Amino acid sequence: MVLVIMLCVSTQIYAQMRPQDLGRDFLVRLVMKDTTEFYGLVLQRPVPDRILFQTRYGRLEIPMQDIDYAIDYRFNFVLRDEITQSVSKNVVDAERHHLNRYLSQQKAEYYSIVHTNTHDDFRGNRYLFDDTAHVILSTDWGELYFTYPNVSSIENYSGNNDRKKDFYTTAYLSVKDLRASQGFITPTAIPFGAGNNFLSDYLFGGLQMNLAPTNWLSTNFGGVFLPLKNNVIVATAGLKVTPYESELWHIAVGGQGLYSEVVKTTKLGLAYGAVTYGTWDANLTMLAGLTWKNEADSTGLRYTKQDNLIAINGSKRVGENLKFTIELFFISNFDIVPVLASIRYFDNDLTVDVGVVFSLYKSGGTQTSKTLGDYVFGAADFPIIPVISGSYHF
DSSP states (O other): HHHHHHHHHHHHHHHEGGGGGGGGGGGGEEEEEOEEEEEEEEEEEETTTEEEEEEEEEEEEEEEEGEEEEETTTTTTTHHHHHHHHHHHHHHHHHHHHHHGGGGGGEEEEEEEEEEEEEEEEEEEEEEOOSSSSEEEETTTTTEEEEGEEEEEEESSSSSSSOOOOOOOOHHHOOOOOTTTTTSSBBBBSSTTTOOEEEEEOOOTEEEHHHHHHHSSEEEEEEEEEEEOOEEEEEEEEEEEEEEOOOEEEEEHHHHHHHHSSSEEEEOOOOOOEEEEEEETEEEEEEEEEEEEEEEEETEEEEEEEEEEEEEEEEEEEESEEEEEEEEEETTTOOEEEEEEEEEEOSSEEEEEEEEEEEEETTTTOOOOOOHHHHHHTTOSSSSSEEEEEEEOO
């Protein structure tokens, strides 16, 4: 134990550098006497008592007396490349948006601390403008330029010891996922919203029309007909009612039916209740339902089955126009748990979902249990099934 502690202490001492030991092209994290810390490259020492220092967000001229110590990252070549690329992007962004024009704006009389997503902290006076895309900070050593995605939070944002965490661009705020009423397959308890009518396609259900005459009532119907040698007919219809909704909680009940004639004649039915916690851009849904399945083959032999279903659906916005969703389906008398992971691209009138379905095994299930490929294609060589869906809103 003593040896481990000595090694840790010696490593820490080796990693720390005195300000006067900094040289050209050193990659370091500066720890300042005002308690802020940030990464960057030493460009040069124009005079013995100060350095020119390149951060991701701008170039600073720093007196040695303001530096407490530096942490050596000279041999972290991945970090060096990332910082170099970030510097180039920052310069291009500042020039493209003509950010220098904001330097004539008034600066806040109070100090703020900008925390970035790259674990940098900067202290200075914020320029008082709002273009819904950038922050400019005047430090004691120079100006720094940040885009909203760079910023994690700003302490003392308005001079009242407040902390601002949400920095969204105009484009980020102007788009919404109008299909938040469901994941790829799983209905959530979030309603369509009155007037949110759209066409969608589930693959297996064909083309569907979805209508929302009120905020609490929505319905869908549709299908597909392919005049092949053996006609392919699929028809589906459903209804969802949301009797209770608050800012974060939603409760819904509904049902969905499907009729298909492919190789067999199959009738499927689902009655369910769902509870969703969250908003359209981040939510968790628990759905419980009862399913019925009735099949008849070409000989007229009929088969009827009834199962209980529990589905869990979690969705999270991960970008300006992207949303990640994962869905798990627990079905009674079924040895596997189908899992569907998908990414949704959304705009104000369009969504596109791309995902994969794979199998997990229930407790007591074995590796010899059928995979989804066995059930869907009759082939065990398809353990992962790609899926795609979309909708157009009008």
